[in-house]
Every structure is written in structure tokens, then in C-alpha cells.
Amino acid sequence: MTADEEDGRVRRAAERRSRRRVQLLQAAQRVFSNKGYHATSVADILAEASASRGTFYLYFPSKWAVFEALLEQMFQHISRAVRRVRVGEGSEPVVDQMNGNVCRVLDVVHAHRELTIILLREAVALDIDLDRKVAAFYGRLCQLVEGGLTLGQSMGLVRACDTRMVAHCVLGSMKEVVLDWLTASDPLDRDELAREILAYNLHGIYGGTG
Amino acid sequence: MTADEEDGRVRRAAERRSRRRVQLLQAAQRVFSNKGYHATSVADILAEASASRGTFYLYFPSKWAVFEALLEQMFQHISRAVRRVRVGEGSEPVVDQMNGNVCRVLDVVHAHRELTIILLREAVALDIDLDRKVAAFYGRLCQLVEGGLTLGQSMGLVRACDTRMVAHCVLGSMKEVVLDWLTASDPLDRDELAREILAYNLHGIYGGTG
Amino acid sequence: MTADEEDGRVRRAAERRSRRRVQLLQAAQRVFSNKGYHATSVADILAEASASRGTFYLYFPSKWAVFEALLEQMFQHISRAVRRVRVGEGSEPVVDQMNGNVCRVLDVVHAHRELTIILLREAVALDIDLDRKVAAFYGRLCQLVEGGLTLGQSMGLVRACDTRMVAHCVLGSMKEVVLDWLTASDPLDRDELAREILAYNLHGIYGGTG
Amino acid sequence: MTADEEDGRVRRAAERRSRRRVQLLQAAQRVFSNKGYHATSVADILAEASASRGTFYLYFPSKWAVFEALLEQMFQHISRAVRRVRVGEGSEPVVDQMNGNVCRVLDVVHAHRELTIILLREAVALDIDLDRKVAAFYGRLCQLVEGGLTLGQSMGLVRACDTRMVAHCVLGSMKEVVLDWLTASDPLDRDELAREILAYNLHGIYGGTG
């Protein structure tokens, strides 16, 4: 066997391996998002993936690890969607940037509906270790928001407030709305939803003249 | 034994029984809120309550049932705290009523810190049956809020918006903020928190002149 | 208090005690014969007797003991019904004596239907101790029968056969027939049944000329 | 791996699996027949089979299911042993056919001593479901016997009698005799036993000239 042939063999093997891993992940994702973490047994995942027990443990060290991997994916997706708001010459208007963030997040959660539901409904109180991960993830998001708020305040765009607390408000309203959106029977369309979210966060509910 | 003695005996027995039940509930509450539902075994509850296996099943038919009972309590607490906003002659100003609701909710969740944490972190994706209960509970809250919004709109106090969606925003921001507040190392004081929540929900984050 | 008064008090107490015991026994009998020994819990008996746990253990040392007491009763009933067959001057004809035995047994099992069903269906394989008692009881019955057979042989009334084995046949056919009779929806009347049993045991099924 | 190798592997695996199942069944059979159904715990069976808890539940869904499987086996064995009596040209003499049935049954119960003891001593009052099965089984046997009796009557071989009742007599005597035979310390030999059973059932005990 030449070095090239060897090379090809190894690469193909790696691809096969990676494909199998993805199959398992997707199967797990489907089952987890239907039945929840605890109600899902390894056997369920195996059945969904048409794989054998041994195979499963060849790719993942534990049931737990698959779940973690799925969450990690979702972290990536969302992190990529949310961008720091920039100000200064040549920057988009701030409101447009905020709108962009909201729209990108909505697109991502819609594209990964199952993962999102898992993240919002399950990734809580499962395990101290994971709790920390999830907390860290939401913490990062919160800090992004908080940073934006502080920046906005310094520019006179954001009113005086406890930025940390308000960041949590923003995050919380997003989480609740997204879960409702993804599980609603007749969801709003994305643009309208984004508009409402933005309006709510910018101006609250008050419509009075005061 | 006279009828009076008999009476006293029966009453004391009933009291003892009820006290025991409360002991178990409280023990369960502590453990659940520390370790979460799944990580808590009946044995953990027994240890915390210094009771024996048999005793537990004398008062509750299953681990599940204690959890349900705890949630039910919390539903009651919160439901009592949230009151429909009234308008008309002799009513308190609407904003004061809203502020009252927020304050009462904060008081309740603070007084029942552990129950609240359970409700916010655990009461999700455990069981179809419970899911329905929790959903129904939040549903009721949402409708209260939505009703208020609609009322507000008709009076010109609330701006035009998708009330259902905004109700979810309100609920979500409350949930997130409360959880943060209850688990924060140096929490704001209640009044300040209430003020921030109200301001956020009424006016959003925008402080610009536009 | 005079000695007589004391006497009366004691006697009345003993009567009360004995009445309670009988109540419990009857309740147990009803439940055991309906649900069987294992499926019957002490709680079932308490409910049926409207007694409390403590009371039960005041009269019987264990669930097991009630069952034993019930069986003992049945042993007595049947033992009294079966009488050794006598021959000689002034004795009833042997066949009449046999018929008397069968009829008395049928009367007894009919009068104590529930106890009988318990004895026939349950008193088996529950416990080594009881097994021995039951075995001893049936053993006694078998020996009565066997003695009769041997006597009959010596008188030329009973054909040559392995008396032990035939005694088991007789016992077995009685047991089966009785259980069928007591649980049948439209049972034969007692006399007819007795006649059939006797005919079967005396002459078998053969009706040919050979 | 060639298809043949694959084939062999699969076949061997299936064989191993089936062997394990049989091991468990046999272990259960031993323990059940010694200690009875209720006194036998799954742990006892595991110990007897040198298997682990998990393995047991890999092959049987419950303790109950093993028991059922064992009974089912015994039903099969006996059903195969008992054959309908035929008359007409070319048929064996009826008495010989009856003798054949008795002998085959005795052989079967002897070969499956433990199963038989289970069936005779345990398969009663365990569970409504099983009770029905057992009742149905004995019912089938009874009807076979009854059919034979009716046929015999029509041919003048069997005397006038209540065939249903006599069928129960026959069945009962067989059950009792078989249990005695299988548990006796010095059992008769099979042929002698068969002869006695037949004689008893054909001619009863009467040896008189009347």
C-alpha cells in the first residue's frame, strides 16, 4: 500500500466515524427533545439510531456526554448569532444591530428547534456540572447584553437602570417568548415577532402620554 | 374515658399527624431545592426528615406526590399574590396596583425561596402530567397579564402590541429576574428590584429622546 | 365488689373477648376465601372487621395465626363428620355407613363453604409448617379410608388392591368433586351428588358385562 | 467476514441465548418446586442459576412470567400425553387406550417431576389470570374425560352416571395419586400404579358379589 492509499483509507475511516457520530447525535437530539433527558434511556437512542449498545459507547463515554455535546452545539449556534453592538462611524444604526441580533437568534432557534427546546426545558437542574456550563453560557449572554446597555447608557441611548438586572429581564423575556414561539400551534412570523420583541424591550408596554 | 377526653385525644392525634406531614414536606422541599427532583431519592428525604421509609409512604403515595404537593402550594401562594388590575372610580392608580402585584410576588417568592427555586428550575419536563399542571399555572398567569394589557389598551394606557406575546415577555422577565434575585450573592433590596422591574416593563430600556 | 360481682365481670370480659375474636376470624375467613392468603393483607382483614391494627395483634400473634386457626376449625368440622366404618352385629349396613360419611362431609363443606375453599385452594405450599399440618390432616383422613378398605378386604367386601393408593384416589376424587360442587353455578343437590360419589367409588365407571 | 462466518456467528449467538433461557427456566423450576412460588424470590432463582439480576430481566419480564412459562410447558407435556379414546374397526381395545393414556401421563409427570409438583401444589390462587389458565387447562382435561365417558355410555361400556361429575372424580383421583406417587419415599413402579388406577376407575373398590 502506498502512502497515498494509506492516507485515503485513514481519511475515509475518519469520515465514516464522524458520520456515525453525527447520526447518533441526531438520533439523541430527536429523542431528548421528545421525551426529555431523564425519560430517555440509552436504549431509546439506540433504537432511534439503529445502532447497538457497544457502538454507542464507542462514540460517547456516557449518555450524559451526548447531551453535553448537543448543548455545546447549541451554545455555538447562539453565540455566533449574537454580536456585540458597535457604535461609531460606519456602524449600522444601533437599533438595526439589535434587530439583527434578535432576527439571527430567532433564525437559529428555529433552525434548531429541537436543540433549543432541550436547552430551554431540560438543561436545568440535571447535574451540578452542567448547571455550571449552562449558567456560564447564559452568563456570557447576559454580559453581552449588559455591556450593550452600559454602552448605550454612556451614549444617552439607554435610560438609567440596574444594567445587570435589566439584562436578566431581556434574557428572560427572550427565553419565554422563544419557547412559546417554538411550541405554539400557530406561531407569528419571524419579522413580526422580532418587531414585537424589540418594541417591548425598547419601550415597554406603556403607551400613555406620560 | 369521657367524651371530652376522647375529643382531646382525637384532636391531638390529628395535630400530630398533620405536623408529621408538614415535617416531611419541608424536608422534601429542602432536598429537592438542593439536589433537584431526579437526584433526590426518597432515602434522601427520609434522612433529612429523620423518618423511616414506611412513614413516608404513610403520608404520601409516592415521591412524585410530595413534589406535586409542594408545587401545588407554590401555585396557591403566587395565585394569591397576583391580583387582577381594576380600573374605575375608587380604584388605586393602575401603576400602584401593578407595583403592588410585583411587590407581593417578590415577597412570596422570597418567603418561599426553596419552593420557588423548585418551581423555576425543576418543574419542567419531569412528567407529562406535571408539565400540564405547570403549563396551566403559567397559562393562568399569562392570561391575567394579557387581560391587564388588553384592558390597558382599551384605556389608552398600553400601546398597541400583540398582547399574548408581550404577556410572555413579562412573565419571562419576571421568572429570570426572580431566579437571579433568589440565588444572587448580594441581592438588591425588594423595593429597588420592584422599581426596576416596573420601569423595565413600562418603559423598556430606551432613554433616548427619539 | 363481691366475689360474685367480680366473677361476673370477669366472665363478661371473657365473653366480650371471645366475641371479638370470632368477629376477626369471620372477617378473615371472608377475605381469605375471596382473595387468597397472599393477596390478603392484614389491612384487608381490619377493614372487613372494622378493627384496628393494634386490636388484631391483641387477639392473634400474626396474620399466619388467623389462617391456622381457620384451618384448625375446618379440620375439626371434617374430622367430626367422618366416622370409622363399623362391622358386626347391630351395625348399620356398611354401604349406609359410607353413605352417611359422604353426606355428612358434604353437609359440613356446604355449611362452611368459605373455609372449605380456603382449605382446598390455599392450604398448600404456603409454609413448611402448615404443609405439615395439612399433610397430617389429609394423612389422618387417608388412614381412616385405608383402614376401612383393609377391613372391607378382610370381610370380602373390598376387592384386592393397594389400599394406600386407592385411599388417595378416594380422597382425591372427593376433593375435586367438592371444589367443583361448591363453586359450580348450578350444583347438583346433595343426595344425588352423594349417590354419584358412592357409585363411582364402589363400582367405578365400568358398565359393561365383562 | 464472509457471509458464512457471519451466519455461524449469528447462529451460535442465538444458541447461547436460548441456552441461557433454559438455564434460567430450570433454575426457577428447581426453586419454585422446593419453596413454592411466593417463598421464592428472584434472588433465589439468580443464585440457583448463577446469574445476575439484570440477566434475569433480560430473558423474562417478571418473576411471574417465568412461572407462567413453566406452567405452559407442563400444559404442553400433559396435553400431548392424553389422547382421545377412539372406537371403531382397527382401533385398539378401549381399555388398552385408557391404559396408554394413564401410562403416558405417569411417564410425563415422572419425567417432569418438579414441574408437576408446581402445577399440583402452586398453580392455584396465585393470580386471577393464572387461575383462569389453570382452570382452562383442567377444564380441557375434564372435557376429554367427559367426552370419553359419554362415548363409552353410548357403546354400553360405561354405566349411567353424571358424566361431568364423574370426570371430576377421575381427574381428582389422578391428581392426588400422582402427587403422592411423586413425593412418596418408596413409590410403586409405574405399571403397577397404572394398573391400580385403571382398576379403581373402572371397577371402584367393591369386590363383593353384589
Add this chain to the structure above:
DNA sequence: CATGAATGAGAATTCATTCAT
């Protein structure tokens, strides 16, 4: 005597993980 709350040993069953083939 009577009560019924408390006990705890013991039962069946589940399921994530390992490992021989």
C-alpha cells in the same frame, strides 16, 4: 383494652455501563 402512627427488612424492577466474542 384499644388505637393507629411508626418501623424497616425485603421485594421487584430498571438501566447505564462493561466486555467477551
Add this chain to the structure above:
DNA sequence: GATGAATGAATTCTCATTCAT
């Protein structure tokens, strides 16, 4: 690499019996 039989710790729940009131 792939397989699936084997494992056994851990869990929930039952129920006969005891004992303080």
C-alpha cells in the same frame, strides 16, 4: 470496528409487626 449479553448498584414501594399514647 461492531455487537449485544451480562452486570449489579441503586431505586421505589409494600406490609407484617411493634409500641407509645
